[in-house]
Amino acid sequence: MRFLLPLAAFIVLVGFLAVGLGLKPREIPSPLVGKPAPVFQSPRLHEPDQILSSKDNLGKVWLLNVWASWCVSCREEHPLLVELSKSGIVPIYGLNYKDKPELALQWLGQYGDPYTVSVVDPEGRIGIDYGVYGVPETYVIDKDGVIRHKQIGPVTIESLEKKILPLIKELQG
Amino acid sequence: MIPDLLNTRGRKQMILLLILALLSPLNWAKEAAPVAEDPVIEKRMLALSEDLRCLVCQNESLAGSRADFANDLRREIREQLKEGKKDQEIIDFLVARYGDFVLYNPPMKPTTYLLWIGPFAFLLIGAAILFFYLKMRRRQIEEPSLTDDQHRHAESLLKDDKGNNA
Numbered sequence: 207m208r209f210l211l212p213l214a215a216f217i218v219l220v221g222f223l224a225v226g227l228g229l230k231p232r233e234i235p236s237p238l239v240g241k242p243a244p245v246f247q248s249p250r251l252h253e254p255d256q257i258l259s260s261k262d263n264l265g266k267v268w269l270l271n272v273w274a275s276w277c278v279s280c281r282e283e284h285p286l287l288v289e290l291s292k293s294g295i296v297p298i299y300g301l302n303y304k305d306k307p308e309l310a311l312q313w314l315g316q317y318g319d320p321y322t323v324s325v326v327d328p329e330g331r332i333g334i335d336y337g338v339y340g341v342p343e344t345y346v347i348d349k350d351g352v353i354r355h356k357q358i359g360p361v362t363i364e365s366l367e368k369k370i371l372p373l374i375k376e377l378q379g
Numbered sequence: 380m381i382p383d384l385l386n387t388r389g390r391k392q393m394i395l396l397l398i399l400a401l402l403s404p405l406n407w408a409k410e411a412a413p414v415a416e417d418p419v420i421e422k423r424m425l426a427l428s429e430d431l432r433c434l435v436c437q438n439e440s441l442a443g444s445r446a447d448f449a450n451d452l453r454r455e456i457r458e459q460l461k462e463g464k465k466d467q468e469i470i471d472f473l474v475a476r477y478g479d480f481v482l483y484n485p486p487m488k489p490t491t492y493l494l495w496i497g498p499f500a501f502l503l504i505g506a507a508i509l510f511f512y513l514k515m516r517r518r519q520i521e522e523p524s525l526t527d528d529q530h531r532h533a534e535s536l537l538k539d540d541k542g543n544n545a
Contacts, residue, residue: 231437232437234434234477234478234480235478236477236478237474237475237476237477237478237479238475238476304447329451330448330451331455333451334451334452334455334476335476336476337476337477337478339434339435339448339477340434340435
């Protein structure tokens with residue numbers, strides 16, 4: 207009986223700690239989910255004289271993947287993106303964030319280019335509009351141009367199968 | 380090591396070390412010198428960014444962080460201040476993009492009730508536990524009441540006392 211109370215307190219504490227271990231403090235829920243994706247007009251990475259407007263993508267479901275050649279975790283998710291683009295399920299647009307075009311092009315040459323189009327954001331201004339704070343980040347944007355999901359950090363097989371692909375299917379249907 | 384400090388060479392090294400230690404704060408001060416063209420804007424920007432969290436380093440304010448991300452946001456704040464925007468407008472701009480998490484001073488709303496009221500609730504619970512514990516303890520250590528014999532004895536003593544005084 208004497209030890210019951212400390213034991214109960216200990217179990218409660220362990221419970222809290224266990225939950226705390228599972229939390230991901232780096233993943234801050236974005237207030238932009240459910241809101242219209244910020245509009246951008248930016249030069250393409252491959253053809254800098256051509257401007258891509260995010261409004262051109264209205265009417266289709268698309269992914270916006272924020273990447274950079276200096277971003278180490280981008281390399282981790284890249285093979286998955288290449289595979290996804292080959293499957294043709296959904297167009298992936300790249301936002302080349304705070305990068306140098308020549309390094310970015312070299313990087314795509316080395317690891318493969320899954321992007322329908324990549325646009326450049328050398329000063330991270332589009333990034334601020336999208337609330338980007340850690341690359342890579344991936345946004346699922348629906349036919350009406352509304353952000354439906356934000357993946358913070360690299361896309362994984364698990365996140366693709368459990369969240370992103372089912373959501374895309376639902377949005378395309 | 381310690382006897383070494385007592386000879387001349389050791390002492391010289393000590394003095395040199397002391398001088399170096401005294402010099403370094405001056406170097407730091409130099410490094411932190413503001414580089415802004417407009418000191419008024421810079422001051423407002425710093426005041427604003429003191430209360431905003433850098434999302435990359437999380438435990439640093441935007442003002443204190445040297446992360447690239449914080450740099451970009453400071454630039455953004457500076458530019459918006461130059462455009463004549465009010466502090467609240469800039470805070471709203473950032474909250475719309477990064478959520479309440481950027482605020483070190485989050486607003487009172489259902490999701491933050493626990494944050495705001497929690498500490499006081501815990502204080503109350505703690506005070507209540509302490510109160511009842513002390514009450515229980517007082518009852519436990521209360522002196523045992525007198526036996527009948529002692530009671531009679533005490534009464535007789537009191538009576539005696541009264542008699543003497545009268």
